[in-house]
Amino acid sequence: MTPFLTLLSKELLRFWKVAFQTVAAPVLTALLYLVIFAQALEAHVQVYPGIGYTVFLIPGLVMMSVLQNAFANSSSSLIQSKVTGNIVFVLLPPISYVEFFSAYVIASIVRGLSVGIGVLAVTWWFVDLPVKQPLWALSFAILGAGLLGTLGLIAGIWADKFDQLAAFQNFIIMPLTFLSGVFYSMQTLPSFWQTLSHFNPFFYMIDGFRYGFFGVSDVPVLHSLSVVAGALIVLCLFTLRLLSTGYKLRY
């Protein structure tokens, strides 16, 4: 067993042991959003021609769940280890910072995708959802989860206390998620907000993911892909730099 595979399996087992809280609970939350918003808006809103609001909403909710849980996985694992002190168990062995980074981010992607698949599976019961470009959807899900897993790693490294992590989550991750077009199409916004939304990388993740289902999107899918992949590369490099210098982990 290599150090990388061990750390990865430890991270996977960590969330799987409490799957009720880490997978089942977010699936339920997404379902509640779906029931409430679909009930309230189905009759009033049609974003794309021929696509009902509930059907439009599901990919957004799935992706939101993927992103939030990918972030939650790496950030909460790291902050818990730091606060309880058991981070020494992974700092003492000969684990390179690249292995450390990869294990945490891949585990986050797996957690994000598990929740996303859970939400999809449950909603499929109620709604007939088209999947026109599954590979696009999968690509955006993996890249988005990787991006949020990396952000979670940054937040977990940076935060010394749980409330600092909560602030990161509530003041950065939540607004970016909710203002990314999960519940609406960018086309329906006034032009100022449309322009602003184009600076939100989360918008491209949701839009690209949705393209995988409907074959239509607010911006060209390749454009979204390059924004998401570019943001991921920048964040990965930044995080690897943090880890290589031992920022807040090795004093």
Added chain:
Amino acid sequence: MPPALRIEHVSKRFGGLQALDDVSLEIAEGEIFGLLGPNGAGKTTLISIIAGLARADTGSVSILGADVVRDYRVARRRLGVVPQELVFDPFFTVREALRFQSGYFGLGENAAWIDEIMHHLDLTSKADVNMRALSGGMKRRVLVAQALVHKPPVIVLDEPTAGVDVALRQGLWAFVQRLNRDGHTIVLTTHYLEEAEMLCARIAMLKSGRVVALDSTKNLLARFSGLTLRLGVAGGEPPDFGTIQCVSQPGGRLELQLDSHAQIEPVLARLREAGVQLREFEVSPPDLEQVFLRLTGHQA
């Protein structure tokens, strides 16, 4: 043959605090070496630098010749650390924690050795119990087991007996001595000076980040500590003993600090001259506590 541990001119500053100031030490293979000092002396910082948890501002540390920064993979494989804090991962059982720790060191099939360590540390019956459900003493044993899972030639124990009951403490020391007999080099910090005296052949004392003494335990005791002479007397005022420090206690008890056995007879002669009767007589050999207090500038 490189030493088990070579620490050369290591300094470390945290903001305004000079945690370590030009510390140099060499520990030979097969030693049990004691690192002593009051709280805040820099013991844990030094251990953190050896373990790669902290980085020295200047200087270098190598473990059996492997530099802990440049050659960290080799260095860390050669080192087992039992941290001072009682840390554990609440998600896992004892066996899972040990299996993961083993895997972090790149070891594949290691179940036989894990079973053996659990057996020696009386953890076998707790193997499948979640870490959260263990008592403090049991958690401490798991920490020791985690440090040994990759069979490191050098083992560092940072205050391993802090808050541990007497039975476990003795069991731990017996285990440490056994590891040493099996060829492991041991470095330990402890507040229990009598244990350092009993276990360690050599000792370094740290104070405010500096090494204030580095010698064999025997030499330190001989060099720094005198004898304590305790007397029970009656029938008169105790005389003046000149330069010898004497503390009178209620009930006719005297405690004198002597530099050598040669001073005992003159003390007894003074008592006879003063017409004081001797009822009790006790000479205590030097102990590390006195050395420690003298060197670190604390009074008992």
